[in-house]
Amino acid sequence: MSSLVQNLTSLETLDLSFINISSIIPVSLTNLSFLTHLALKKCDLFGEFPVKIFSLPNLEVLNVRYNQDLTGYLPEFNRSSPLISLKVGFTSFFGTIPSSIEKLNSLQELDVAQCNFSKSLVPSALGNLRQLTYLDISKSNFGGPIPDSLANLTQLTVFRVSTSSLTGPIPSWLGNFSKLVYLDFAYNQLIGSIPASFSNLINLEILYLQGNNLRGVVEFQMFQKQQNLYQLQLSSNNFEFVTGSNIMNATVQQFTILGLSSCNLKELPHFLQNQTNLERLDLVDNKISGEVPNWMWNLSKETLIFLDISANFFSGELPAVIPWVKLQCLRLSFNSFHGRLPIPPPSLLEYGVTNNKFTGEISPLLCNMSSLLYLDLSKNNLSGTLPLCLGNFSDDLVLLLLGSNSFHGMMLQPFNNRSSLRMIDVSHNQLQGQLPRSLANCVMLEYLVLSNNQFSDVFPIWLGTLPELKLLAMRHNRFKGVIEQSRTIVDFPKLCILDLSYNNFIGEIPPLFSDIIVNKSTYMYTDISYDLNGFSILRSVAYSITIAVKGLDLYYSKIQEGFAAIDISSNKFEGKIPEFIGNIKELRSLNISRNILTGSIPSSLGNLRNLESLDLSQNKLSGQIPQQLTRLTFLGYFDVSHNNLIGPIPQGTQLTSLNRTSYEGNPGLCGDPLPKCGNQEAPQPPPSTEEDSDSGSARMLGFDLIFFSAGIGSGFAVGMVLAVVAITRRQELFLKIVGMVRLMIWKR
Structure with missing residues (x-):
């Protein structure tokens, strides 16, 4: 661009709009003293806008809209500027609108929408720009009441202050803007009613007032004088509408x-x-x-x-x-x-019928929607088998939600390698058989819910190749066998939630997780956007799931990005709890109950500082509850009942504030909330200092002398005295020995 303009010193008009320039704006533009018209709209410009361009002596039109990475600021203006049109909207211009802007007495168009200006009131100086016909200051951090100085802008045809923080009522003086064609005050905090003076806006074509706190009675007769009004948005207010047939006449505009x-x-x-x-x-x-009236189906058919x-x-x-x-x-x-599910036209992009009472089978005619992006048939009473074409009828399909119906038979297949699917939910049906291996072609898949069906298959380790998969739920099925590790370099690189509960998996717990790095300020969702005749439609669909947390099956209608959970309960996993679980720092919920796990509780679980729910109940775990679990300060639910644990419960932490049912079925456990441990005081949480080295130096940590007797056979008694003197760097080892001795006493 620099080489293009450097020698064009007599240039008067430069319009490169909609050309992908992808560069900074060269300073050499400031030398084009004859320039009257500069248009660089949507050119992927970046860097800082040369402020001296505003001072070009003949510049009348400046348009750099839709360059999001272009920064800059509005300078102090002087009366000699001939600017007629100034449009910097949808850029990253910052700072403020200077009060000296009122000196631009030739200015007719001003667009600073969606810039990064500092938060401030709507600038009252704008009211001195009496020649303005176009004003857009939307979504640029302006707020407060609409200043009365703007009542001077009676030449306006376009007036937009949407998505800001406007407060107070809509001023009645707007009724004097007889030339107004487009008025947009949407998504503010305006109160009061629509002024009666609006009936004077006889040239009005577009009126957007949605998303405010407006109230009052609205009769559509109030818009009868606006015979050119063709776009009317009043949604999300507190209006009371008069909709009776008395206003149904030929004078109502189209x-x-x-x-x-x-x-x-x-x-x-x-x-x-x-x-x-x-x-x-x-x-x-x-x-x-009530029912949809018959006349509705003749409404604007074409x-x-x-x-x-x-x-x-x-x-x-x-x-x-x-x-x-x-x-x-x-x-x-x-x-x-x-009744039956209606068949839409082939042009459909989005079809949502969730939470109704539709019955019967899905007609194969549904597959004629060759451009479909979004299909949600969930939570109905639909039945039959799934049409084969649903798996492959649209490469553009992003969401396929079929859960909570009565579908049976095999799951959809095939899914081709051009699939755009990001969400699949077929839960709560009666689907059976194996999962289609072609699911591995859905490389954009983020959310897969197969729960509450009758699938019978081994674990789909081949899904580990999906680079975006965040949520995998397979609970309440008939999946079985050992979960083998795949041979890929990375398995499930973004997996946050895994639910394999209530299946028939065996063998050891596999390492399907790595540490999770997430943005905790947002929720997991999928966005779908498409264009309808120049209007952008954005559909955000939040991830939802039912998962066992804190001893209950909880339904999450939204899932925060920081939420990570593993539920592999009610299977037949065996062996030890693997150490790798202690590396999943973002884990909020861990449920491995109702398996046949053995060994001790890993002390590495104490590294899970965000853990809120931990259920290890109904296994065959032994040993003591690790002192390291006292570090879990967010832990609100803890269940180790019905295992073979021994020794004292760590005291002085939330572990002692739980109900005793969290520990029942472990005869060797003692201490609050269970009965006391005899004369032995339960240990306190370990200090945060590093452990001593293995140099051979020792610390006297305790002395416990225990007498017990044991009888073997009739009339035979042996008296034994056991003295345990713990001279070791590990308090844990000493406590384990004491706990084992106590268990021996209890059993005798």
């Missing part, structure tokens, strides 16, 4: 976008019957009940591309075939629809 979600609607607005041009209709999360009526109280059956020929998004979830 909308293309209508957003009325979370608006306390109790019935469908009657004026919808006259709508023939709707493209997007959003009625989610209202209180509309134009509708988005319909969301989820989270209402709709009931009844739906048409066998959805009539909207261009529909791309259909959301029917969280209602009480029943």
